[in-house]
Amino acid sequence: MLHNLKGIDHALIGVEDLEEARSQYEKLGFTLTPRGSHIGWGTANYCIMFDEDYIEILGIVDPSLETNGLDTALEERGEGLLGLALASDEPEETQQSLAEAGLEPSDILLLKRKLELPEGDVLPEFKLIRLTSSAGFSAKNLFICHHMTPELVRQETDWLSHANGAKFINSIVVVVDDPDALAEYYQRLCGSINVTQTDNTLTVRFGRGSIIFVNDRDIDLLFPGLTISDEMPPLPHLIAMTIVVDNLQETENTLTKNGIKSQKIATGTLRVNPPEANGLLLEFTDRPAS
Secondary structure (H helix, E strand, O other), X not given: OOOOEEEEEEEEEEOOOHHHHHHHHHHOOOOOOOOEEEOOEOEEEEEEEOOOOEEEEEEEOOOOOEXXXXXXXXXXXXXXXXXXXXXXXXXXXXXXXXXXOOOOOXXXXXXXXXXXXXXXXXXXXXXXXXXXHHHOOOOOOEEEEEEOOHHHHOOOHHHHOOOOOEEEEEEEEEEOOOHHHHHHHHHHHHOHHHEEEOOOEEEEEEOOEEEEEEOOOOHHHHOOOOOOOOOOOOOOEEEEXXXXXXXXXXXXXXXXXXXXXXXXXXXXXXXXXXXXOOOOEEEEEOOOOO
8 A cells, every 4th residue: 555554553433431332342242451541631442452453432531621522423423433543654654645645634643542451551652644534534533543652552462352253344334425536535545456446335445454435325235134224424424344253153152142133144244233332333254355
């Protein structure tokens, strides 16, 4: 890929009650890290770590402080996928390269958060670059992340082991008005070889994961049998995430044991509907995209 981009870094899920969400995702078979909190903000998180990417579950713990728009997002859109971070190993070079390509990146932003470990708090540090809304996401919802202290966020090997067999993020699905209109932007962002257009979707590969853009009329092509509410939030809407697992039958057994309803889909995935995953349409697959 262009601009020193390496793949998906993490996906964000916004939730109303952070502790309730932690419990629910444990029932879904995930191992969660200890709680983290954003310094100077009223938000905190739990993370689901994989070897290269991860999921961040984000909630408000002090509404009197800045929430970076999470309060508004929850009020207007409800729980569910908030955004996506891409990974860069050289953020300064990435920022300069994006600017030279006319992709209008933000300046590099610095972020710290406190991770509450039993032996004492540590402070992971990050560099962020926000991308323009031309990428088909709402403002602030697509950005690039570089980990300055990666050893802190993956210091326990147990954090990478999940009862449901989860291994990595396979895809994020975003509902937009016109997927084709985004093709030129993503060809410039990550190279034409990583962008695939069909009559109904635009798929953008980032390492071993992908973003799939679809319009609201063709969602059923990706998710057969899915009932879409008439109350879908304004577009763009991050609707779904697919996770690669070791063994789909073992994943189903874990969900059933924990009282989670799931549905086998003819496409070869195991579906958990949004009410069981804090607003996220969650699917598991043991057939990652090649």
